[in-house]
Amino acid sequence: MLKRTKGIVLRSTVFGEADLIVTYLTPEYGLLKVFAKSPRKVKSRFGSSLEPLTYSRISFLGKEESALPRLTQSDIIRPFQALREDFRTFLSLSEILELNLSFLAERDPHPEIFMLLLTTLSKIEGTGGNALLYLYYKIKFLQMAGYSPKLDVCGTCGDAMLQNDSAVADRRHAFCLPHGAVVCSRCKREGDASMSLSGGALRFYRSLLQWNSAVVDRISAPESLLSEVGDVIDSHIRYALGPFRVSSRKYLESIPS
Ligand SMILES: [Zn+2]
Incomplete structure (x- = not known):
């Protein structure tokens, strides 16, 4: 047919x-x-x-x-x-293509993920792209594909991580790679593979999730927050893919000339 x-x-x-x-x-x-x-x-x-x-x-x-x-x-x-x-x-784009190839199953439609890719390619072709656009893509992709890291509540006890009390909100948090989540100081175990994340980075991640793709290229974000959140997202992706991860270099070599 x-x-x-x-x-x-x-x-x-x-x-x-x-x-x-x-x-x-x-x-x-x-x-x-x-x-x-x-x-x-x-x-x-x-x-x-x-x-x-x-x-x-x-x-x-x-x-x-x-x-x-x-x-x-x-x-x-x-x-x-x-x-x-x-x-x-x-x-940079080969990393994005690889995300699709690694996290999505064949014949399992996600029209919103298709639209995200098409919109992102159009924006990058139009503007040259920037770190925020790539980070936004990865965060939205993980959300739509069901692999978001958990950054709002403790991955073990479920306590909210960002309180209104600024003294609590501004301290550093531990993002635990095996859990794919932040963990509070009470639940953190010695020896767990983890990364340190500021309260500001948690708030930045939360606002990124809420942004609409139409406005993302009109927003400027501090370099430090971009790299802090970017590092956690990249590590989360690498951890989720584990040994099946194909490097960008290997991916590029597979493209026929
Ligand atoms: Zn906890």
């Missing part, structure tokens, strides 16, 4: 002599892997539409249960070529 959808290429992996397996993020099917026959041959009808980040309208053919349907058509809606051509930007 022929199906149509729109999708953003997350990865293209060489298969056999001249074929590719292309993984898309789509609104209707979530992660979707398709098989593209001989796209690397000269004059392929797919042209450059199978390169990572390309947003296309696609058709694919396969039985309902087919694990690897065949791509029959791919028409570019937006190439995002500028993002691929700038190495630094592409390296």
